[in-house]
Amino acid sequence: MELDFPFIWAALIAFAVLAYVVLDGFDLGIGVLFPLLPGKHDRDVAMNSVAPVWDGNETWLVLGGGGLFAVFPLAYATILPALYAPIIAMLIGLIFRGVSFEFRWRTTRGRFLWDWGFASGSFLATFAQGIALGALVQGIEVVDRQYAGGWWDWLTPFSLLTGLGLVCGYALLGATWLVMKSEGDLQHRARRFAWASGIATLAFVAAVSLATPFLNPKFLERWFAWPTMIFSLVVPALVAVCAWGLFRGLSEQRTAQPFLASLGLFVLCYAGIGISFYPYMVPPSVTIWQAAAPDSSLRFLLVGAAVLIPVILAYTGYAYWVFRGKVDPSKGYH
Known part of the structure; x- marks a missing residue:
C-alpha cells in the first residue's frame, strides 16, 4: 500500500498547531489575565507556574x-502574504512578552513596566x-498559484470576532491553569475569572460556529449535507459535555477538571475547523495535494520528523x- 505523504504531513502539522494552541494557550492566557492580578505575590506565583514550560511550548509553533x-x-x-500584518504583530x-518575562525579575523600580509589557505582549x-485564524477560515483569494487579495483582506468583522474569541479562550485556559496550580486567594480569584471567561468563550464559540458555515458554500455543505451533517450533532454535543464538566468542576471546587474540560473545548473547536477545511490547505481553492512538495521531499523530511516529534513529546x-x-510561593524562577 502506497503511503499518502501529503495527508500524513497535513496531519502532523495540524497536530503541531494543536499542541501549540493547548500548551502555549494557557501561559498566554496568564498574560492576558495579568493586569487583573492585584499584587506582586499573585503575579509572581502566576509567572512561576509557567516559568519551567513557557518557552518550550513555543517549540510547536516553530515546528x-x-x-x-x-x-x-x-x-x-499564499498564506504568508495574506497574513503578513497579523503574523508580524x-x-x-x-x-516583547518573552523579554518582559525575563526582565521583570531583574528590577524592582521598573517592574510595573515589564508587567504591562508581559500583559500587552500576551494580548x-x-x-x-x-x-x-479568522482570515484563514473566511478564505484566501488565490489566482495562478499566487495570493491575489489586498493588504487589508485579513481585517473583517469575522476575523475580529475570532480574535476576541481567542483572547477569551486563552484567558479561560490561563484561569483554569491557575485554579490547578495555585492555592488560597489566588485560586479563588482564578476560579471567578474562569467562570467569566468560560461564559464568554462559549458565547464566542457559538457565534463563530453559526457564522462559519455561511462564509463558504463548501463549509455549508460540509456541515448540513448528509452524511457529514452528523458532525453538526456530534461536535456541539461534545462541546456541551465539556462545558458541563468545566462549570461543574468550578462549582465543586475541583482543581484539574476545569482545566481538562477547557482543553477539551479547544480540541473540539479545532476539530470543527479541520472538518470545515478538509481537504483544503488554503481554503477555498488549494487542496492538501496541490500545495504539497514532491513525494521524495516529503519522504525524506518524514524520516526526520519520526525522530524529532517523539523527542519533543518526551521532553x-x-x-x-x-x-x-x-506552585511553592517561596521558590520559583527568580
Whole structure:
C-alpha cells in the first residue's frame, strides 16, 4: 500500500498547531489575565507556574511554521502574504512578552513596566493569532498559484470576532491553569475569572460556529449535507459535555477538571475547523495535494520528523511531570 505523504504531513502539522494552541494557550492566557492580578505575590506565583514550560511550548509553533514552509511551499507562499500584518504583530507580541518575562525579575523600580509589557505582549500575540485564524477560515483569494487579495483582506468583522474569541479562550485556559496550580486567594480569584471567561468563550464559540458555515458554500455543505451533517450533532454535543464538566468542576471546587474540560473545548473547536477545511490547505481553492512538495521531499523530511516529534513529546512530558503539583510561593524562577 502506497503511503499518502501529503495527508500524513497535513496531519502532523495540524497536530503541531494543536499542541501549540493547548500548551502555549494557557501561559498566554496568564498574560492576558495579568493586569487583573492585584499584587506582586499573585503575579509572581502566576509567572512561576509557567516559568519551567513557557518557552518550550513555543517549540510547536516553530515546528508548524517550519513544516509548512518545507512541506507545503505553495500554502506557505499564499498564506504568508495574506497574513503578513497579523503574523508580524504576533511575533512582536511574543518577543516583547518573552523579554518582559525575563526582565521583570531583574528590577524592582521598573517592574510595573515589564508587567504591562508581559500583559500587552500576551494580548497582542493572542489577538493576532485569532485574527489570522479568522482570515484563514473566511478564505484566501488565490489566482495562478499566487495570493491575489489586498493588504487589508485579513481585517473583517469575522476575523475580529475570532480574535476576541481567542483572547477569551486563552484567558479561560490561563484561569483554569491557575485554579490547578495555585492555592488560597489566588485560586479563588482564578476560579471567578474562569467562570467569566468560560461564559464568554462559549458565547464566542457559538457565534463563530453559526457564522462559519455561511462564509463558504463548501463549509455549508460540509456541515448540513448528509452524511457529514452528523458532525453538526456530534461536535456541539461534545462541546456541551465539556462545558458541563468545566462549570461543574468550578462549582465543586475541583482543581484539574476545569482545566481538562477547557482543553477539551479547544480540541473540539479545532476539530470543527479541520472538518470545515478538509481537504483544503488554503481554503477555498488549494487542496492538501496541490500545495504539497514532491513525494521524495516529503519522504525524506518524514524520516526526520519520526525522530524529532517523539523527542519533543518526551521532553515536554518530562518537564510537565517534574513540575507537577502546586506552585511553592517561596521558590520559583527568580
